Amino acid sequence: MSKQTVERRFLDMHAAAEYLGLAYKGLAYRVQIRQIPFTRLGGSIRFDRRELDKFMAENAVEPVDLQRR
Numbered sequence: 001m002s003k004q005t006v007e008r009r010f011l012d013m014h015a016a017a018e019y020l021g022l023a024y025k026g027l028a029y030r031v032q033i034r035q036i037p038f039t040r041l042g043g044s045i046r047f048d049r050r051e052l053d054k055f056m057a058e059n060a061v062e063p064v065d066l067q068r069r
Helices: 013-020 024-032 049-058
Strands: 039-041 044-048
Touching (some): 013 024, 013 049
Antiparallel strands (some): 039 044
């Protein structure tokens, strides 16, 4: 029987921080100021991977071509 790994859609704070490449405290700050989308389940906070990907895409900064300036 082969072992399959299931990629979780909803992440806790530690997994979301790792997924985004942020420090835990940096993610906690963004949650505190409501800068990043999250869901509160009782006392737990969860992050939807799809929403995190969407958030990152919407906040991407386009590069500037310095040679054309």
